[in-house]
Amino acid sequence: MNERNYLNRILDIESWEKLQNLISEATGMAIVTVDYRGVPVTHHSGCREFCKRVREDEKLGKYCQKCDALGSLEGVIAQKPFIYSCHFSIVDIAIPIIVEENYLGAVMAGQLQLQETDDKLKPEKIISIDDTQLQMTKEELREYYEQIPTYTSEQLEHTVTMLYHLCDFFAKEPLLKEKTKIPEKKYLNEKKLSMPVVSNRIIAQAIDYIYSVENQAVSLTEVARHCHVSAPYLSRLFTKEVGETYSTFVTRLKITCAKEILKDTDLSVMEISDKLGFSEPGYFIKIFKKYTKETPMSYRSHRENDKSWSWYINSTCLNKKISQLK
Structure with a gap:
């Protein structure tokens, strides 16, 4: 049993x-x-x-x-x-x-x-x-x-x-399953990361709690305690309702948030690591690379280049249109 x-x-x-x-x-x-x-x-x-x-x-x-x-x-x-x-x-x-x-x-x-x-x-x-x-x-x-x-x-x-x-x-x-769409909630740096639509109250409560402690390394046991269920039970229910394990979901969420911070702020890797509750910067870099195939700084650099290139193209196109109007 x-x-x-x-x-x-x-x-x-x-x-x-x-x-x-x-x-x-x-x-x-x-x-x-x-x-x-x-x-x-x-x-x-x-x-x-x-x-x-x-x-x-x-x-x-x-x-x-x-x-x-x-x-x-x-x-x-x-x-x-x-x-x-x-x-x-x-x-x-x-x-x-x-x-x-x-x-x-x-x-x-x-x-x-x-x-x-x-x-x-x-x-x-x-x-x-x-x-x-x-x-x-x-x-x-x-x-x-x-x-x-x-x-x-x-x-x-x-x-x-x-x-x-x-x-x-x-x-x-x-x-009891009742279709519950959790509203968007502001996450780090005022970025809105949409919560998933789930069909179970316990999982909705768990996800809401995960989002509320963004700067902590919240464990499955802690979330289970918050939801008044056992950790093994929450783990099975989480995988069933969300489609991935608890640890995968939390890690992916933090990496998604890290990408937003890297694009929109000048925070260092150490500061981002600390803000998202990673144990140390080295571990954060390792996990980030696992999910994105590049380091945080490389990701930031590419995004900055993309912005510059996009600005250049838009600027060039605008100049051409202006010339055509003359």
């Missing part, structure tokens, strides 16, 4: 956890969010005392974990919420979080019962164990078992639908 699939790398866990608590309080459901390995990435909101005690039991707790695993697996296979009942006939729901065909994790909710007279919805019982042991445990913890909330099928279906759409939005919102 690559790093992109870690749920806590693209989901704002802190904000989601606050929402999870509110949903739990409003619905009476217990809720926990887990990553693709089944490891919780949030605390357990509204966990019922009965379930807490059962999970603490060395033997019965293993069955609870097995229920969670099987329930989430069924949700992944179906790619939609899976409603099931555990070995204590308590209803649970596994809501898979799938982004761009990658299974990131699931929201595990429930710890409730359906009304006995309600036969519209019959959750699948995915684990069965010795009834005698279950009855003994229920008798010992009857006080807590009776505190488990009861839902109608309609209530359950509406709540599950709401949870599913909330999870889907919260996970996908950072990756």
Whole structure:
């Protein structure tokens, strides 16, 4: 599983956890969010005392974990919420979080019962164990078992639908593609270098940040931190959306800017190197030559000659036209 699939790398866990608590309080459901390995990435909101005690039991707790695993697996296979009942006939729901065909994790909710007279919805019982042991445990913890909330099928279906759409939005919102043309922005020496048109918010934010720190050697890790994603994830997304790697894009951008400075100012190679965030002038010259096939000073000299030659040609043509008019 690559790093992109870690749920806590693209989901704002802190904000989601606050929402999870509110949903739990409003619905009476217990809720926990887990990553693709089944490891919780949030605390357990509204966990019922009965379930807490059962999970603490060395033997019965293993069955609870097995229920969670099987329930989430069924949700992944179906790619939609899976409603099931555990070995204590308590209803649970596994809501898979799938982004761009990658299974990131699931929201595990429930710890409730359906009304006995309600036969519209019959959750699948995915684990069965010795009834005698279950009855003994229920008798010992009857006080807590009776505190488990009861839902109608309609209530359950509406709540599950709401949870599913909330999870889907919260996970996908950072990756939603909306055509965004970033406006031109003044770059060094008042030159306008157009930013590329991108179709991803995260990449738009990354490029905007790169342009804002023109005189620094900004690293991929720093930009990823600014965009609240992991460096490997940003690297892959950047290549996909822009068509070249992050390092190639940044280097090419700096060389483009260097060419503008060389044409329009008298700044030395050392000053330009420092202004664009290169570690040293020698490295700047090496990279510049790699991209342009000539040194910075040679480039400047050629541009100056081009200007002079252009002026000479224009001047000559103008003189000829003046002569013809006489």
